[in-house]
Structure formats: structure tokens, C-alpha cells
Amino acid sequence: MGIVSAGFAILAGLISLPILATTGISLALICTIALVLMGNRQNWRQLKGLQNALENKDSSTKPVRTKVESRASGKLPRIGAAFDHVHRIQARRADYETFALRSRSVVLRDSFALAATDNRFKYEDLTRFVAVQRLEMLGSLSRSDLKQWNHTAFLALARIQVNQRAVEGDLENAVRYFEFAETVLRASFRPTDRLLYLEALGDLFRFAEQSELVTRYGIADRYPLQVTLMQLNAVQNSHGAVSAEWLDLVNGIYKTRNLSSIEFTSNIDKKPLDRLYSKPARLLSGPLVTVIVPTYQGGAQLLTALGSLLQQSWQDLEIIVVDDASGPDYQKYLEQAASLSPKIRVIKQEQNLGAYCARNIGVKAAHGEYITVHDDDDWSHSDKIATQVQHLMANPEIPGNMSAHIRTSEELKLLRINVKPLLTQPNFSSLMIHRETFNAIGAWDEVNKGADSEFRDRLEKYSGVPVEVLDEVPLGFTRTHQGSLTSGEVSRGYVAPNRRLYLEAFTRWHEETGRDPDALKPSKTQNYPVPTSMRPGWRNADLGIFDVVFMTDFRFPGGTTSLTLAEIRAASQSGFRVGYIHEESPTNRSQSRIAQELFDMQLNGEVHQIALEDSADIRLLVARHPVVAQFLDNRNTNLRVQQTVLIVNNPPVLHGGSGMVFDLPICVQNLDRLFNTRCKVIAESGVTQRLCKGIISTDRLSNITWPGLITLRKVDEPDFTNVPILGRHSRDHKLKWPSKINDFHAAYTSSDYQTRFLGGTDALVTKLGPETIRDKIVYKFGTKDVQVFLDEIDFWVYYHDDKLTESFGMAIAEAMAAGKVVILPPYLETNFGDGAIYSDPSGVKDIVVKIWNDPDSYRTQAHRATAYVHEHFSMNAFVKRITSLIGVSTKD
Template sequence: MTPRTGMTTDTAFLDQLGDRLRGSTTPTTLATAVTRIDSPQAAEIVARLAGARSGRAELYDQLRAGTAPASLDPAWLLAIARIAALGRGMADPDVAVSAFGLVRDRQGTAVFDSASADLYAQLLLRHAPDRLADLLGELELTDPVLWALQTDAVNPFTGAGRSADEWAARLTIPFTDAGLDPVGVTGDAAVPFERLTATPATTVEDAGTVTVVMSAYRPDRGIFAAAASILNQSWRDLELLVVDDASPPDYTELLDEVAALDDRVRVLRAPVNGGTYLVRNLALDHARGDFVTFQDFDDWSHPRRLERQLEPLLADPRLLATRSRALRAFPDLSFTYPGYPPGRLNASSLLFRRREALELAGYFDAVRKSADVEFPQRLAAAAPGSLLDLPESLPLAVTQLRTDSLSRGHISPGWLHWTRILYRDAFRYRNRLIRAGSVPARYDGNPGARVLPLPDPSWSALPSAPSEPRYDVVVVNDWRQKKRNPDGVIADLRMAIGAGLSVAVAHGETFDPAPRPGAHEAMDSRILELFTTGELAVSHLTQRARAGLVLVHDPAALQFVPDTGGSGLTAERVAVVVDEASGQDEGRSYRAADVAANAKRLFGTEPVWVPRTARARARLEAGGFGEVSAHTLVNAFAPFGLTVHILRPGPGRPVIGRHVPDHASHWPATSADLLAAYPDHDDIDVRLLGGHRTPARALGGAALPPNWLTYDDDQMDVRTFLAQLDFFVYFDRDGAAVPGAAVLEAVASGCVVVLSPQLKPVYGDGAVYCAPAEVRDVVTRLHGSPDAFAQQQHRARRWADEHHGASAFLTALSGLAGG
């Protein structure tokens, strides 16, 4: 299969970006990011880092043919193997197996990290099983994966002539090693999964009733195996409450058979289809047990599950809930799932004290997905320490991997669907508020009065789901925490929202800074605040939605994008915003031609390029960017809490300061200019928020002047810092690193801004201008003349209102939208 290329490859651009990534991230981390983004062009970077100078397509052909050059870098070749194995739109298991095999043949298995070793062995079982046996003793595999491979290799349901006794002996190992009753298979059900069985050697009687809730929609006969595993529990005092989610009438007979299995079974029928969690909420109102837990209708529970999960609750009254682990298996009882270990936390295993949990947290969120993750976290936020997860070494269930599962298309190794990430980030944000006592934890279960916005209309549990979204403006950026999300971008959003526009944000991942290892990074908390309060929607490049205007705030957010096949977000107009910093990043973090091509491919519309300043316009009009808009989308001047009502200048000596990045480009080039702009005199008080390590280096590592006071970034917020200053003074290396929103923040706070004359075309009456050597005189003069100081404050505010106020910003935005 020929890999997708996405667009013409600029090798010089990819190589310079690859060189920076090589020094700032690891092959595995970058491969995970590439599979998450699902960008063929991003995969080209990894191929070139591996040494494939002719590109990924030729490398794939060489790997298939066994002709790959000996010069390939083994660490990056392992990364290519991971992309070929797990890339959703770039999967090629044969190439992955060949790449892993090539590294093993040339370098040995010592260069394999554990994740690569596990993945290689898992792929061999699926695609080259005859080669697996020789490698099992050679690869350093994790114990759970090794067990799954050895068990699957002798599975009689997947291969003829295999020993059922040998397989059965291996099947039970995780259970008996944990001190549980042996697990085997029995009966002649057509689906091997439904033959799972275990018999408890002892039982527990009359120790408190447990209600086990089993939701079902269009169930097949596998529900009998699931029900039997509950009715066979060692904990005998239970009721099985089966709730049908409005299945068609022809399922009535099957459900009646389930009801007849045991006197402890009750069947309820929901009036309308609302999804698993609406069904669970209905069951909570009918449950009779002291405790409640859940069971999916196609899974199997070990007979000790309830007993083992109840033991900690009975021993510690402070605990409210427990969860347990499960093994996951396909219907043929094979456990190898490439990219995953065989075990996982079983969300459906949640078992809690019914009365206490309902009083404290209420009901499950009325959505169709992920509420079984949200509810226990909300409960734990309301009562810290009340949720206990049992050890990984104690598997108390086997969950079934089915192709028709709601989660299968939303989860793959290293990737979650954007709606699940958004929902996770939103409920975590609200849980922080719960822990702080700012919002209540309890939700009454009303689907029409949910406390969290819907990630997407398809998540709605209401009978008539909302229609396909339509937004006035969708702002595209890399919205992860600690990425390029300056306050000015948030101010743009607030101003558009304040004007009554329907606004959404959409995420586009960038490689600046480089990807970091670990789980999916959370979304910027300021975006989550706007989302959870309902002021802002969140969309995605792949969402079926329509926008009047797509506003790309960082061009790099459209450099590496997925292939939506024309079924994602579409727009009437697209505008790519460029400021001084992003203008300089062209050819470094993005290519203008690629961004334009991706905009056309994704949204169906050619973009225009929009400057934020006169300097940015000059950069765009110098060529290479395509059509340049006649509008300038000014930085929005909106104080939003920055204004401080302090009479300035204050008594005593003048206080000057700054808060900008700790980078050499943001500071004067020489120590002489540095000490002139920020004088080391007792008659001037200098204060810095962050960014003080660079001047220390510029002064030869000597101690900073005694009249300088420095703060780390986490010691105070910008508003508090600016309230201390009379003057915001900014000088840099060559006048190129424009301070942007920092100047507007300083004006909003009431500071007089002092800048280099080079910046006068940008800031006009918003500042006073002088050379570094003149700063002391200018500051002293204005500080000594309250009238002159006040006049400059008024001039700066008037300039900001005219050039960066709501009217200027919204006029430009309306022009871009075609209004």
C-alpha cells in the first residue's frame, strides 16, 4: 500500500525541523505524536530522521523488499515501525514487522525499548506467527504481554491441532497467581468468550445486598454468559437489575428468558433510548442494594469480583467506592491487542455505597460516552481518598473487544478521539472547582440540565439530539496548556463572544515546543473555563460542522493535519493570522504553501493572510504567503481585570519593570545597554517578573544590581506585578522581538510604557520613546511631573482604544467574515 503524502514535500523545511526535534524529544515520543496527529507529512520527518533521504514512500518499498540501506538509524527506524503499526491513517503492519525485523537483524534486540519489544512480538503473532517462537526468549517482554502471547499461540479456537489442555493451563495463570479460583471454559456456545467459567470454592452469605446493573440494547445471546457470571458470584446476596435501553419489540422474548434465570433477576425497560448512563440512572432509582456496581452485557466477571471489591469497603467506612482490573479478550478468547497490554482498569467495575454516593455526587452524567470515567472522579473530588483501585495483579473480569463497541473508533494506542479528550479535560477542570468548594458535586441526572457542555451533538442522551453545529467564528490554534496561547489570543475570543458571535475553538497540534512524553496534554485552563461556562464551544478539524469564518491564530497549527476526506469542518472563509513572531517562523515551524494547501483541502476554501501589525503586513507583502487581506486584525485591547485603580506615580523613587520571555532576543545585546535601560542606581527601583536569568548571564554571571527585585513566574500573576510599576520599560537585542500584548497589558494597568524609537511605528502614542541611555532621565522627569505622567496615560489609553479597542478589532473581524 502506498503511503499518503498529503502534499509536495519541502525536504529543507522538514530537515531543519527534524534536526531541532532530534535534540529535544525522543523517537518514541515523536512517533506517538505523529500517530496522534495522523499526519503523513509529519511522518516524513521521522522517515528522514531514520536516514531515508528519499522519503517515507521509498523507505516503505525498501522495507517490504528487504533492500533498506544499512545506514538507517535504528532508534528512528523503531519509530517508523511504531507509526506503521499504529498510525490510524498510515497503518501498514507488514512494513512495521519488516522495520522491527531489520533492527533486530542488524542491531540485536538490546536496542529495543520495552514498548517496541512488546509491539513487535504482538505484530508477529498476528502477521508472522511462525517467526514468533524463536523471538520469545530473545525479546525483553513485559510479563503480561508475554503471558498473552504464549496463551494465544496455543489457543485452540484460533488454530487447528492445538492442545486444549495446554491452553487451559495458561489461561488460568493470571487468576490463580492472584489467589483466585481457576478459570476455564465449558459448554458449546458458538462464541468461545461465552464459554468462560469459574466455580467459587466458598461463598459469602447475608453480608449486605449488592445491586448489579446491566444495561442492554439489542442484546445477543451473549447476555446469558454475562448474567451467569453475576449469578455465580461468591457474594450471594445480590440482585441483577437488567435495564433494556428501548430495544425493538422482537427482543422481548430474549429479555424474558433472562428474567427467568433466577429469582434475583429483575428486568426494567427504559421508555426511550438514551444510552448506557441514562439507563444506569434509571436503575439507581430502582436499586434495592446497599451497594451498586455494573456489568456490561457482553463481559464476564470472575465469581470473586464482588467479594474482593467489597472487602476494602467493609474494612474502611471512609471508602465510598472501589474499581478493579480486567483482562480484555476478543470473542475467540485471544488476548493480544497490538499496542496494548492485556489488562486494564475496568470502568464498569465501579462499586459504591448507594445511599452515600447518591447524596454526595448524585447520578451519572447524561451523555452517551465516558460518563463511567467522569462519575468516580467527581465522587473522589467531593470526598478525596474515597475511591480505591484494586491492584493490577488482581484481574476480576474479562471484557470483550468487539468491533461494534462505541469506544473502538474513539481509542487507539497513544490516541483518544478529540471529544473524549475535551470531555476529560472539562470534567477535570470542574473537579478542581469541586475540590475548592466553588461548585457542587451533586448532579440530579436531568439530561436537560447537565453541568458540563456536550463535546459533540452525537453525545446527547436526549431523544432529539442537537443538529450539526454552525459557528460564526472558529479559531484554530494549538490549545494545549503551556503552548502558544498568549493572553492576547484569549482577549480576541472574549471580545468576539462579547459581541454576540457564536465562537468555537479547534485544536491543531504543533511541534513547537517539541512533543513531551506522557499522556495527552490538557487543554489551556482559560479555554476550559470558557467552555464549561457555556460561553465558548470547542470544535475540531475533523468535526462535521460549518463556520462562517475559520481564523487560524498560529499558522503552524495547520502545518501537520489529518486527512478528513472532506467530511470535517468546512468554512465560508478562512483567514490565517500572522504577527511578528509567527511571520519569522515561516520556513521554521511551518511553510506558508503547506498551510494554504491544507486550508483548502480541509475547509474547501482558499485562505487569506491577515497581519496583526504594520511590521507583519510588510512581512506578508514581501511575498511567499499568497493573498494578503486589506484588513489588519489588531491585538484586541480589553483589560479583563488588568486595570488597577492606583494613583500614579507613587511616592518615593520611580518603579520600572517588565515581564517578557527569558530569552536573549528579548534583552539588550550589551551589558552597557542593559544597565542603561534598567539602571543600577539607587534612585530607580527595577522589578522583573520571570526573565531574569538572561540579564544575569549578560552581566557575566555576577549578582544582579541591588536595586533590582526579581520574581519567578509562579510567584504572582501579571495584574499583581503590573500594579507595582510606574513604568513598563522594554528594550531588546535589535528591536525585532516586539513585546505584543505585554504593552497593551501595561497600558491597561496604568503604567507609562517606555520603548525603543524603532517601535514607534507599531505603538504610536501608546508609549514614549528613547534610547537606553535616556531611560533614567525620561523616567525621572515623568515621575516628577504627575500632570505629564497622567497626560501620557490618557494618550496611551486613547491610542489603545482607537487602534486596539473593541470597535477596531470587531470591524476587522467583520471584514474578514465578509460582513
Template sequence: MSGTDRDRFTLTRGDLLYDYADRTRKHRGVVAACVTRHASTQYLDILASQCAGVGIAWADLRERLVRQMSGVNEWASPRDALAQAEIGRVLLLNPTDKLDEELAVFMLEDSIARFPRGGSSKRFRLLLVHYYILHGHRAAAQRSMRRWKDIRTLEFGYLTGELYHPVRTEDPAEHELWLDHFNASLRAYDRAPVSLIDGDSALFDRLAADRDELSTTHDEAATSGGEMPLVSVVVAAYRPGRDEFLTSIRSIVEQSFLSLEVIVVDDGSGSGWSNLFEDAQSFDPRVSILRTSSNRGAYAARNLGFRSARGKYVTGQDHDDWSHPERMQAQFEYMEANPDVSGCRVRGIACNSDLSRLRLGYPSIVRNASSLMMRTSDFLAAGGFVEIRKAADTEFAERLGILTGSPVVDLPDPLTIVRIADNSLSRDEFKVGWNHPARRQVKSAYRYWHSSSRHLELRMSPEQELPFSVPRRYRSQLRTEEGSFDVIVVDDWRGFSGSVAHRLAEIRELVDIGLSVAVLHLESPQWMTTTIHPLDADIQSLINAGTVSEVLYDDEVSASVLLISDPRILQFMPDAESLVSADRILVVADSPPADREGRHIQYSVNDCNTNAVTKFNVHPVWVSRGPFVRDFLEKAVEGNRIHPHDLLPSIDESEWVDARSRRRRSPIPVVGSTASRSGRIWPASRPALTATYPLDGSLDVRFRGEITGAMQLLGLPSTPPAWIVYPPEALSEADFLSSLDFYVHTGDPSVSIDGVNEMLEAMASGVVVIAPPSYKRIFGDAVLYAGGGEVSTVVFTYHKDIELYEAQQRKASAAVATRFSVRQFGRHMRALVLDGLPEARGTHE
């Protein structure tokens, strides 16, 4: 399937899945990461194809695996063990039914048995042990941990302890073993072990520590606590549960470090909770209560408490967590011993109310963001937390590190026990491998603010408006008009492709002509990654400035036009239906789904149409970025639902005036080209390459970007002496173009128009462009045309004759200012918004 040419007009979904499986095979983990990060089982089809070695949907592979699990083996050759294990892990973490769960365990057990010795199987083995313990398969868990020392000793052997947890055994002797293993994490750092007081409450609310086992150093420090600097501890709460709240406050007043004040902020809980807060205050005279008139959110309440602090140091605690008696002493001593450190946090043992540390797929020891201790003066100078609903802890810690010149330090000691509650405010925003996109959105926004601002601008005032874009779900209030837009532009906005600058110019034009614009970030499968990346800095700048809004897939917003800038966005979509609604969907295709030979398939028109309808409830209209894409769409789009006019690539020519003004003609013609990140098509052979870009020094040849493909054709170990190659970070595109006389492009516009943007930039910069004759359908007389062997002749002819050269410059400038101007794009889009889509040829049923 991979080695033969295909008819690109009759490609199957199996062909597409095989190609994606083949391309991602060398980058293991990226597909599984996309399944979980996008909450998309459509990506499972790629893993299924990797597993089976053929293009196959997960549903079909699943049927065959279920039969094998029942004893019927239909496999002629072994399956890919790693791909199978990744599928098993995804299923076990997110099973849809009992059969999925059983199948996941079968797949993991089978894969692990087939992994080579020393293979990277730990995360799969760990998940399997988690499952065994949680589902009462004690013998299987014990057998596995005897075999796997790395799992048995993980996090001080807590998994062995979980076998003896009171919820899993009724033997009191085993309960003692459980508590002993629980305390191993504390003993490892020479901290006093915890015990349980008698009572009927949840185990978490019976926590205590034996003060007799606190170290002598701590006891001596405690006896002189009155002479020590004060530490302020702030606990904000809104309608807390009684037991969990009092447990939290009790853990603070029982600290070995005595020089404390405890500021409890009642965040508008109401009169029904007054007695509870008064009970907390009665624990100790060091406890005071502050009240807000209404619920303002956790970070507004914390700001109130932190700004009221009298201590040299200030720290926080969540209202349902528990602090080990040595926590404040440890953090205080660290801060005193390290005056240049901005702050420190401790780690937490994550547990449910029964003190079980076992959560499928999660570690049991985590960073505790709310435990940050800092100098009160530094907190006040930074201006406090941004008052949003979530995620402000991490933002503040990073900003504090920038302002003080010293990042926050994470101490290794697990001196808090973090309650993982089913009704937690953040519970619905985290799963293994998945964070709600709002987390990425806010982190991208505040990190851009941090990196683009002077220190003075990072010092917030209490009444200051939010300095960066905040997800709708994290804001306290929304204006009605913020939910409706003229255009929502959907794209992968991480900046991996070379087209982001042109997309931005088009967005600015839409704003300039008076349209309300939002952007929606959905990742393209062309750029699969294992980790989350921020948005491109330029688009983030527009978002933070309020020029455009950013909306999320599950925001309840609407638009006249949903402009999907790349069909690949629609290829593998989240399972859930989007809450974004639109009157019309426009799918802009800048390349056919595959190359001429039907290879390197990027998208399926049918899949894209189906996903547009099922996820957005609108039948899309397709629009081509040029005549070659239209040739394909007219044969491939069902019912010929194609916009009658091409939406040509566009450029804001005013952005390239400076490059034009700095151009200087050279005695030897300077020719060059940009190798964009999205790749390029080089001439097919070494002779064709050297005819286009000579090696003999007759032309001054320059490139910007990666030329690996060219070097492979040349068969040389290093760059030829006659060529100069600039890394993109060493030279801007404008500076590069200002050094050229001719921009020489090789490629095939019937496959991709990725290079067209770079050609437009060269034309706008006053550089004469030379391209293969096939580009004439796009550019007309604005470009010179030559085959590989003719390039030098064209170059010397136009370099010798300045009038001829300048005449060609004028033709290119005229085309850029009219047909390819971003103003033309704006006129087209305004017509679509105000007048609706022109009648498409045919219908899409």
C-alpha cells in the same frame, strides 16, 4: 544546514523539517505521540528528518528504506535508531498496506539491533513480539522471548501462553498450556483458576471457575450470605447478543458472595428482545428486570438501575463482560474493611470472544471502569451519572472522590474478563496512542466543573441540566441552530502561550457584539507534548457557561468565517478532511515563518495554504498582526492573497483598570519586564543587557517569569542582588505591573510580536513603556524609544518630570482605547461576517 544563515524568503520545506527535527531531538517521543494523537502522517516528516539527519519527507525516506530492505544500501552514515524505531512502531500500528507492514518490521528489527545495551527499547521489542505471535511467526517470537526476560515475564507470562492459544495450534496438550498461562494472572492473587465448559459457543461464553478451589474464607462467608449486607449489581443492555448477555448474567448469579440482587435494565430494546431478558431473569430469583420505553443511553439506564438498588453497596457490570466468582466478595470485603474509602474497582483481563489477550500494542490487563463498587447512599448523594452517551464512568468516579474526600481505589486483582468486541460502542474512539478528541473535550470540561464548583454544586439532581459542555457526538439531542456559527476561532487553547488572555478578550468582544462564536482546538507544533492536556481554564469556563461552543475537527458544523489564529496550526494537519465548513478562511499571522537569519522556522506559507484547501476546501486569505509581518507576507504569499488591513493586537483595557488604580511611584525608578512562556529576545551581549537592566542598583529591576537567557548572558550562577525575579505563580501580571514605573521591552518585532501583548498590558495599566526604535511602526508615540545604552537616561528624565511622565501615560491610554482596543477588533470582525472579506489583492488559483 543548521549552522548557516538562510534567506527567509526562499526557505525550503527541507529547511523547515530540519529545524523541527533539531528542536524536538532532545524531547524524544513527542513527535511520535503527535503522529498518533492527531492521526497525522504529516508529523512523520519530522521523524524522517531526525532519522536521516537531514530535512527529508517521509515519502522520500520510505523509498530509500524499501530499497535497503531489498538489499540496496544507500546510507553514508548510520541512521538515528530511536527515530527509526518510532517510525516503525507508528507504521506497524497503522499500516496502509502490506509493504508498510513489512517495512515497519524491518525498521524495528534493525533499530533494536542497534540500540545500546540497556536502552529504552521495551515498547518496540514488545510490539515486535506481538506482531510475531499474531502473524504466526512462532519461532521468531520464541527466540525473542528467550532473549528478553522483561517481555517473557510481562503480565505473568501471558505472551508465552498466547503461542499455545487454540486459534494458533491444534495440539490439545498445548491448549492446556495456554489455559495454564491464562490462569497465572489469577493464581498470582490467590484467586481460583478459570476453566471452560463443553459446548460450541465462543470460548468467552464457556468460561467457568472451579468452586471447589475458592478459598475457605470465601466459602464460609458465602454460607452466611443471607445475614450479610446486600450488594446490588446493575446490568444495563440495549439489544444485546444472546450468548454474551447470558454469560454476563450467569457470572453474577454464580458469585461466591450470595447476598446479591441483580437489576437488569432493558434500555428500550423492544419486544424482539423480551424473551432474552426473561431467560436472564429465569436464572435466579435474585434477578429482576426494569424496562425503559425508549433507548435513553447506557448511563441513563444505569441511573435507573442504581437508583432502584436496595443494597448497602451498588456496582455495575457491562452486559458482555464476565465477573470472576470472587469479584463481589473481594470488593465487598475491601469496602467493609475500609469505611473511609469512597469506592473500589477491580482490573480486567481484556480478551476477544476467543479469549485471546493479544491486541497489537495494548496491555492485556486493564482498569475496568464499570466495576466501581460504592455505598448506595454515596451514589444517591452524588446524584448519579451524567446522562451522556459515553465517558461518564470516569467522571462519576472522580466526582465521587471529591465529594467523599477519598479517591476511588483500584484493586490489583484482575477479577473481570472484559470482552473486546469489534462492534463495541467505544471501539471507534480508541487506538494505541489515540483517543477521539471528544474524550479530551469531555474530560477537560468536567474536570473544570469539578475544580471550580463547591461540593453542593457537584451533587446533581435527576432533572438537572448538564453542568458542563458535552461533545456533540455524546449528546442525545442537538438543536438545529447549534451547527451554524458566525465565527469559529481555531487555536491551540491549552494556554501554553502568553496570548490566550488576549484571544479570550477578542472572543468576548465577538459575543458582546452579537456574533455566534465557537472555538476549535487544534494543537500547535510549537507546543508538542507526549500527553493530552486540558484546555486553558478561562476558555473552558466560557465553553462550560455556554458563552461560546466548542466544536471538533470532525463535527458537521459551518461558519461564515473560520478564523485561524496561528498559521502553525495549519502546518501539520490530521490526514482526514475536516467536516467543518466555512464560507471564508482567515489566517492571522503574528510573526513571519522564521527569524531574520532564516532559522527557527515555524511554518511554511505554501504548506499552510495547501492544508487549508485540502482539509477545509477553502482558499485562505492571510491577515497580518502588524506591519513587519505584512512585509514578509507581501513577498511570500502566493498571488498576494492578503487582507488589505492589518488586524492589530488588541486588549480589553477595562480588565487592567485595577492595576492602574494601585500604581504608586517609587523614589528609585522601578523598571521591569515579563518573560513570557513563548520566550523572548534578550539583548545580544552582556554589556547591552546590563545597560538596559543595570546591575549597580541605580534602577530597581524586576522580572516576572523565566530569565534563563539573561542569566546565560551574565554568566552568573544566581540572580544579581539588584534584580528581583517573580515566578508567574507567585505574582499575577496585574500585580506585577502595578509595581512598575517603566516597562522596558527588548526584542525584534520583525521576528515576533509575542512581547506586544505584554506591552499593551503595561500601557493599559498606566505603566510607561520603553522599547527599541523598531517598534515605532506599531505603536507610534504611545511608547518611548531607546537603544540599550539610552534606557537609563530616558527613565531618569521621565521619572523626574511628573508632567512629562503623565503626558506619556495619556498618549498610551489614547492608543489603547482606540487603535488597540478590543472594540476595534470587534468592528473589523463584524464587517467580515456581515459584509464578507474585502477584495484581496490578487487571486489564489
């Protein structure tokens, strides 16, 4: 009876909601629901949880709390990273959705849920709400009840669950979200939403519902092939692929294109994929085509691939199998391969270097007029080669072509591996080009993965014409193991960081070289940096011992990245073996570019790229920005780390409780779990250290600080007979300028000095008006080198918005290192000591006039500035800090 009593109590709480208070729920309905609760403890738990969530939410509107919550906005601030990312998601939903898939973070779902529900529910509460509503235990929800909900963010959360499948129940919950969005929110579905909804239903074996929605959505009108492929999966589930029903469906696809039918061999000991057989309807002849098949421990699956090539309707074939040092256990399969046909030639490599090195060996041995490739465990339709070679013969201006493929399990369950919601995809392992093209642009980049895209892009760059994908009908079946969909390097929106780094590096090289074929050719001297584990022979290799590794998002603008790069260079020059881990932050746009200086340093051997998936020993790992640790909740690593430090280089909270893009305790928890260490937190400055003390436990917080690294240089004395020049340089953001126009003019406008600005003035004019730059010299950022600008000025003065708290201030340190008299807000004295002068904006004019009229005072303050930089921000100070940390291990 405890459950029944609880059920009535919960119902009483729910009836208090405005949407149910007027419905007059009858005793019969109450009894019915009580019986449901008695029979279903899970429903009871969900409803109890919903009641708690609603009570917590509703308590904020009770009259007794009104006075307590009274503020200018009428509400207490919502504090925490989950809330702080909400407005960013609403403004940049696509970037955040991309980040969720790239990072595999589950924690980020809270922010999406808050963004979807007008800050009412985090993810678990929202999921519970949707589940209980589907049980029809909330009564009818009117659109006015949910009018503030954000449909775009809600549907994004549904898509994230379909793609991630990170926790148990994701698919079921995604279906409930889609149902709720359609029936309750009346949200507009995009094609991607519909396709993912249908995919989720199919993967839950709810094929009848899937078929009903296919009809209602009219999917067959726009995606007829996708509908047939979904039907194939339904038949595979009910009858198995080796069935007349499955063959009828798949051959229907090929008959529409006048392609040969396929069937199964009679060998029941093989998997369905290995039993596929396609007898060509007609045999064709023409130019010789070389098919290069790299293989590494292909085993019996190699014979499947070669069998499909020997069934091709194009008769003039040369098949070159390049064995990538598979070892003696696989010798028998190579001997069998060579015995299948005189068309097959086997070449053996002594060292395992990867598929692209093997392909290049095959190109050198090839005699064909056209060359294509084939993976060693895939199956190809008998008309694949003929379709592609005839297209190239008919279109000589086309640089190359590809056919389409589908990924499939060995049981012929069709699968999707990337973020595109269609089962058919371009098959990069089917690229066919004219032999002469290799002479023009060179062969494949000899990395151990990811070079298909580079070669295709290089080919298009050279020719100025895109590589064509011939139709969407799949002419290849690509063997895909189920585990690779969740733990592989490419998985429904997740792409391993080293692959993304490689993509950006070669893309920049293509942009720089233009269409010059000589420049485009790969050379023995690498043209762009390649991730360490992607070099030939280094796949899955242990990368050795690193003294220090810096982990951050190297797309951060301004000083955040330049400081880290300076530290990498200083550590490398001091003899440390240095690595970097690029982990992204959602605060950067998904298309933001990585600092070119990082690639240059990597290419020069100053730093090595490392990924969490690599194997290496690291003495000190420096997480250089907390936000990159915030979303490591669902990541794992093979790295062996002795000590981890987290550098807090931004205030953990701003005035009013905003600006919390990271929660320090969560960051520390993630780093502890991931690297199996007890992470130490080091603030960038005294200002930030003080703010951290109220958020993180004191035993985690180091008593040292981690300021920026500045290089001192020779300083020339100013000419005191001239009018002094006051200036500043900063990035373009409204918070970098004073809140009030009076404060701005007090600091920067005077007849006693000239004022110059480098950067940031677009935001200034937008914020305070065009009169702010009248009678001042303004340089756009990037039009003048910072050091050249600093040589022009005598005083460097910085005042910002009242809402902003500077953690450190790289630009400030640069001005001090240049021997300028620096004037700052008083709170920054904690960071810069006697290296600067502190005042309110109203005091700037008097300070400038007084010091300029007393050259000795100017020289004294300039010396204090450079001395402070040398003691606290110099390379020597940085190296001492690194050395002391490497010498101490905090391994539990």
C-alpha cells in the same frame, strides 16, 4: 534489459559510498543482484529511490559546493518545520511521541526520522533505507557509519507505527525498524519496545518469529500471562478459538488461580464469544450483590452478558437491566431477558440519556449490599463476582475494586485498544463498591461517556485509598469491533479531545474540593464544564449554528492564550454564538494544563466546546495559531464550515532560518482539505505580514491584520516631581532580553530613573549575569497583577535578543492601553505606529529625560498610545473585523 541497466547504474552509485568502496564487490555478486532486480521491480524501485536519496545527501559534501555552503557553522541552514522540531524531539521525545499518537499525524514522522538520523533522512527515505538494507543490498554497515544516529528517536518511530497503523505497510515497516535497531544499531530495547515488536509480529501472523523472540527476550519470566495470551492468538489463527488447543491454553490460566474452567456451547450458529460458557466449580452465598446492566439496542448480545451473570458462582445476585430507550425493535430481547431468571428485573427509560444516567436509575432501584455494573455485550467468567465481593468483605477499608479484562473480537482474537502494550487491563465496567458509598459521594456523573474514570477518581479522593485491581487474570471478555481500533475515541494512544478536556476539568474539581464529601457530590448545577457532545442526550446530536469558533491549543503560555480568551469573551458579549476547538501543539508539554479561564467561561455559558468529530454549522472558523494546523494531516471532521481564517501570530521564520515550527503552505493545505474551504491567511501584525509575503502566495494573504484585543481603562497622570520609573513585564525566556550586556545597561540602567521588572529575570540573570538586577526592583511573575505593576511605572521599555522577531507584543499593547510612554526597537513601528517611540537602546536615557522634563510631551505621547489602542486593538475594532468576515463566505 532496462531494469538490468538501471540496476548496474544504481550499484555503481552505491559503490561510491565509503562503506562499500573498499569491499571489492565481485562480478558474480553484481550479476546475482542484477538477476534479483530483474525479478523484482519493487526492489528495483526501492533501490533507485535510495540511490536518489543518497545522491542528494552526498552532494552536500562534494568539493564544488564547499565554498557555497561556507558559513560560521560550515553548513547551509536546514529550513522548515520538519527540521525545526528535531531538537525538540531529541530533548522531549516522550511529549512528542504522545502528541504523534494524540494527533494521529503522519507528517510528524519526518521530524522523528530526522531526529533519529542526524538530519540525514526524512521518513520515506529512512523507511526505504531500512527496507533495502534488509534486502542485504547495502553491504555491511558498521556502527561507525551510524554513530550519530539517535536510537531513542528511532525506536520511538517504530512504536508510533505499531500504535498508529495509519497507512498501509505500517506494521511491516515497524518490524523492519525494530530489526534494524536491534541488529544494526544495537539499540537497547525497553520492555515496551519488545512487547510492541512481538505484537506487530503477531498481528502480521508471523507467530514462529514471535515465539522465537519471546524465548530470546525471556518475556515469559516477566510477562507470563502476556505470553499465554499471544499463544492464544496464534492458536486462534491456526485452529480457531473453538478448539481443544485454545481451551487448554485459556483454562491453564484459570487453573493457576483455582478458578473454574470455561468451554463452548454447542450452538454453532453463534460467534465464538457468544458461545463461551463457564460452569462454576462451587456455589457460594453471602450478601446480596446488585449488578446493573445498562443497555441500548443490545439485541442478542445482551443475552450473552446476562447468561454469563446467571452462571456466576455467587448465588445471591440481583440483576437490574436498565433499557436506555432502545425502541420497539428491541422489545423482544428485553422480554427474553426478563424471562431468563427471577433474578433479572428490567427498567425502561423513555429518553435516551446514556449509560451513566441508566446506571444511576439502577442504583436507586438496587437492594444489594454491594453494587457493581456490567456492559450489555460483554462476557464474564463465573467466578468474577465472587472474587470481587469476597475481597471487599475481607478488606473493608478498601473503597472498591475492579477485576481485569481483555478486549476481544467476536472470533476471540485478543486486541489492545489503549497505549499500554499489555492485553490485560483493569476493567472499569467491573467496579464494585459498598452501597453506602453512594450515599457519601453520590452516583456517576451523568455525562454520556467517560464517567468511569471520574467516579473512580472521586472515590479514591474521598477515601484516600486506591481502588484495587484484583490480579491480572482476565475475568471479563470485552467485545471490541475492529473498526473502533482505528476510528474510535480511544485507540492505541489516541484519545478524543473531548474526553481529555473532560478529564482535566473533573481533575481540577477534585483538587479544589479536597476530601469534603458534600463538595464532591455531583449536583444539578454542574461543578465543572462538560464538553457539549458529552451532555446527557447529546451524543451524536447536531450542535446547531455557531457564528465564530476559535481553534487553538489553550495550553499555550502567556499572551497566546490570553488573547484568544479575550476575543472569545468579546465575541460572546457582542451577541455572537461562540465555540472553541482545542487542538494540541507539540511545542507544549503533554502534561501542560489548559487555561482555567476557558473552563470558567464554558461553565458560565460564554463559549461552547466543539470537537472535529461533532456535527455543527460554523460561519467563521478562526485557527488562532498556525502550529495547530501543521499536524492536521490525518484528521477528518463532521463540521460544516463556511469560512476559515488562519491567524499567523508568530513570525513564520526567525533570523538564521530557525523558528519554523510551522510551514504556512502546509497549514493552509491542511485547513483547506479538512474544512473544504479556501483558507485566508491573516497576519497578526505588519511585521509578521511582511515575513508571510515571502512564504505564502499573495492571493492567500489578507491585507488586513489581526492584532491583539486590549481593554482600555482610566489612566492617572504621573507626578512629574518624582524620579521617573521605567519598567517592563514579560515571560521568562532568554530571547526576551538583549543579546549584549551593554545594550541592556543602556536601556535599563541609569541614575536618572528607577527600573522595575515583573517576571523574566531568572532567564535574564542566567543570560547576562546577576549584576543586571542590582539596584532594580524585581517581582516574580504572578506575585503582582500586571495592571497594578503598570500603575507603578511611567515608561515601558522593551528590547530583546537579536535573534527574536516579535510578531505583535501583547505586553506592549497592555502598556500602551495603560497610558504609558512606550519605547521600542524601530522595526516594531509597523505594529504600533505613533503609539510608541522608537530608538536603539543607546537612545533610551535621553528620551526618558527629555519627555519627563516636558509634561506636555509626556501627556501627548500617552494620549497617542491610548488612541492607537482604541483604533486598532479595542473590542469595537475586533467586533467590526468579525462582523465583516462573517458576512463573506469563501466556500468553494
